[in-house]
Amino acid sequence: MDRNSVDWTGYIPAITTPFDRKGRLDLDAFDGQMEWLTSERMHGVILAGTSGEWFSMSALERALLFQAGVRYRKAGLWVIGACNAYTAAEAITHAHAAEEAGLDGILLTPPPYVVPNRREIVNFYRTVSDASNIAMTVYNWPRGCIVDMDADLLDELADIDNVVAIKNSTGNFAEFLSGLYRLEGRVRYFGLPTSELGADLALLGHGDGLMGSGGVLGADHPDFWRAIADGDRARAIELGERDRVVMTDWFRPDYGVQFGNQQAIMKTALRLRGVPAGFVRDPLMELSADEVARVEATLHKLGIETQPLG
Numbered sequence: 001m002d003r004n005s006v007d008w009t010g011y012i013p014a015i016t017t018p019f020d021r022k023g024r025l026d027l028d029a030f031d032g033q034m035e036w037l038t039s040e041r042m043h044g045v046i047l048a049g050t051s052g053e054w055f056s057m058s059a060l061e062r063a064l065l066f067q068a069g070v071r072y073r074k075a076g077l078w079v080i081g082a083c084n085a086y087t088a089a090e091a092i093t094h095a096h097a098a099e100e101a102g103l104d105g106i107l108l109t110p111p112p113y114v115v116p117n118r119r120e121i122v123n124f125y126r127t128v129s130d131a132s133n134i135a136m137t138v139y140n141w142p143r144g145c146i147v148d149m150d151a152d153l154l155d156e157l158a159d160i161d162n163v164v165a166i167k168n169s170t171g172n173f174a175e176f177l178s179g180l181y182r183l184e185g186r187v188r189y190f191g192l193p194t195s196e197l198g199a200d201l202a203l204l205g206h207g208d209g210l211m212g213s214g215g216v217l218g219a220d221h222p223d224f225w226r227a228i229a230d231g232d233r234a235r236a237i238e239l240g241e242r243d244r245v246v247m248t249d250w251f252r253p254d255y256g257v258q259f260g261n262q263q264a265i266m267k268t269a270l271r272l273r274g275v276p277a278g279f280v281r282d283p284l285m286e287l288s289a290d291e292v293a294r295v296e297a298t299l300h301k302l303g304i305e306t307q308p309l310g
Contacts, residue, residue, distance in 0.1 A: 001135055001136075001161060001162050001163070001164050002164060002186055002187060003164055003165070003184075003185075003186060003187045003188045003208075005135055005164050006078075006104065006105060006135050006164050006165065006188065008043075008044060008078050008080075008104075008105075008164075008165060008188050008208065008209075009043065009188070009208045009209050009225070010043030010044070010208075010209045010210075010222055010225040010226070011042060011043050011044075011209055011210055011212060011215070011221040011222040011224065011225055012042070012043055012044035012045065012046060012078060012080065012190070012209065012210075012211045012212075013037075013042065013045060013046065013051075013211070013212045013213055013214055013215035013221065014045075014046040014049030014050060014051040014052060014082065014107075014211065014212070014213050014214070015033065015037065015045045015046065015047065015049075015051060015052060015214065015215060016033070016051050016052060016053075016214060016263060016266050016267050016270065016277050016278070017030070017047070017048060017052040017053050017057065017065060017278070018030050018033060018267075018276060018277055018278025018279075019053075019278045019279055019280065019281045020278060020279065021279055023279075023281045023282060025057075025061050025064065025065070026276075026278050027064065027065075027068050028276075029276040029277070029278045030065070030068055030069075031068070032275070032276035033270070033275055033276055033277055033278075034069070034072050036218075036275045037077075037215055038072060038075045038076075038077060040215070040218035040219045040222070041219050041222050041223070042077060042215055042221070042222055043077070043078065043209070043222050043225070044077045044078030044079065044080065044104070045069065045072070045077055045078075045079055045080070045215075046080045046081075046082055046107055046211060047065050047066060047069045047079065047080070047081050047082065047103075048062050048065055048066075048081060048082045048084075048094075049082040049084070049107060050082075050084075050141070050144060050213075050262070050263075051213045051214055051262065051263055051266055052065075052082065053263055053280065053281055053284070054082055054084050055084075055112075056281045056282065056283070056284075059090075059093055059094065059097070062081070062094055062097060063094075063097035063100075063101070065081075066081045066097050066098050066101035066103055067101045069081070069101070069103070070101045070102045070103055073102070073104065078104045078105075079103050079104055080103060080104055080105045080106060080107050080137065081094065081097070081098035081101070081103045081105075081106050081107070082094075082106070082107045082108070082139075083095050083098065083106045083107065083108050083128070084107075084108060084109045084112065084139075085111065086111050086112065086113070086114060087111065088123075088124050088127040088128050088131075091108060091124075091128045092127070092128055092131045092132060094106070095108075095128055095131070095132040095134060095136075096131075096132065098134055099132060099133065099134045103134070104135065105134055105135035105136065105137060105164065105165075106132075106134055106135070106136050106137065107136075107137040107139050107167065107211075108125065108128060108136060108137070108138065108139060109139045109140075109141045109144065109145050110124060110145045110147055110149070111124060111145070112144055112145045112146075113145075113146070115145075115146050115147060116147065118153055121147070121149065121153065121157075122153075122156055122157065122160075125138065125157055125160050125163070126160050129160045129161050129162040129163065130161070132162065133162070134162065135162060135164045135165075136160075136162040136163050136164065136165075137163075137164070137165040137166065137167050137188075137190075137211070138154065138157050138158075138163055138165070138166050138167070139166075139167045139169070139211075140154065140166065140167065140168045140169060140170055141167075141169050142169070142170055142171065142254075143169070143171075143254055143255050143256060148170050148171075148172060148175070149170075150175050150178075150179075151175060151178040151179040151182050151183075154166055154168070154179045154182075154183060155179075155182055155183060158183050158186050158187045163187060164187055164188060165187050165188035165189070165190060165208070166179065166183060166187055166188070166189050166190065166191075167190045167191060167211040168180075168189065168190070168191040169191055169255060170191075171253060171254040171255065176191060180192075180201075180206055180207055181206075184206060184207065184208075188208040189207050189208055190207070190208055190209055190210055190211040191207070191210060191211070192206070192207040192209065192210055193210075193240075194210065194224055194239070194240035194243040194244060194247075195240060195244060196237050196240070198240065199224075199228065199233055199236045199237050199240055200233075202225070202228045202236075203228060203231065203233060203236075209225050210225075213262065213266065214266035214269070214270070216246070216266055216269040216270055216273070217242060217243060217246065217302070217304075218273075220239050220242050220243065221239075221243065223235075223239055224236050224239040224240050224243065227239060242302055245298060245301060245302060246298060246302075249294070249297075249298040249301075250265055250294075250295070250298065259287075259291050259294060260285075260287045260288075260291045261280070261284050261285070263280050263284055264280045264284060264285070264286055264287045264291075265287065265291075265295055267279065267280060268286075268287050268291075268292055268295045268309070269295050269298075269299060271309055271310070272292075272295065272296055272299060272306040272307065272309065273299070273304065273305075273306065273307075274307050292309065
């Protein structure tokens with residue numbers, strides 16, 4: 001497989017996984033959230049990623065989520081399942097669940113916490129690829145995995161059979177560009193910023209879009225990429241500036257959060273918009289009243305109406 005094995009492009013957010021107040025997986029709320037995301041014209045979604053709290057989900061819950069999510073392929077969304085795990089054997093279990101559900105592909109970080117070396121990372125991805133037949137996105141997530149895969153390592157990973165895409169969330173923009181220019185002819189390359197520079201790179205034909213987080217601004221996110229496709233730089237920058245407000249109000253340059261936790265921020269923002277995003281699961285905690293007010297203030301700054309949290 002290579003970049004031509006899939007047609008993924010645009011905005012494909014890693015979405016939240018709804019849990020009820022008792023921490024149970026809430027698939028009814030998931031359907032409500034997916035219907036909203038579909039109505040907001042997302043290009044695709046990633047299930048059970050970092051925003052989806054994969055780390056607190058059982059293998060059965062992840063498989064059930066994949067089965068629930070695949071229904072939305074009919075609405076024109078690409079549906080990708082995150083298979084992040086501490087061992088290749090666990091990741092293969094999730095990859096098989098994604099295949100059996102009929103998802104478009106999987107996303108996989110290096111094993112978090114383990115801090116594997118380069119040879120171990122290559123072996124990890126190759127082992128999962130050899131045991132499955134589904135398109136794979138390599139996810140470079142230094143903040144979560146404590147390893148930052150440089151262009152040389154991503155180049156080696158791009159040679160693995162099932163690898164079709166790279167999601168590069170490194171805070172090192174020079175390395176991001178190095179990987180972009182080296183790999184974009186072989187694999188899909190996601191992670192362009194929604195800044196003026198990102199818009200210009202995209203308009204020059206570089207990169208395939210953004211696998212972002214949450215989709216809390218609704219259609220603003222995918223419409224940035226539609227404006228790029230239309231050659232409308234001014235419109236793209238206008239939409240990108242709205243996304244930059246979120247990134248500067250809630251996040252730090254290394255993608256860490258300024259308050260609370262990323263999953264609760266996203267779920268709070270969605271619930272303030274009336275989207276049934278549910279609640280976070282232990283060990284995460286809901287935002288404090290002051291933190292909720294910060295999220296609400298950002299939405300109001302962007303002209304987004306909110307409703308009281310239930």
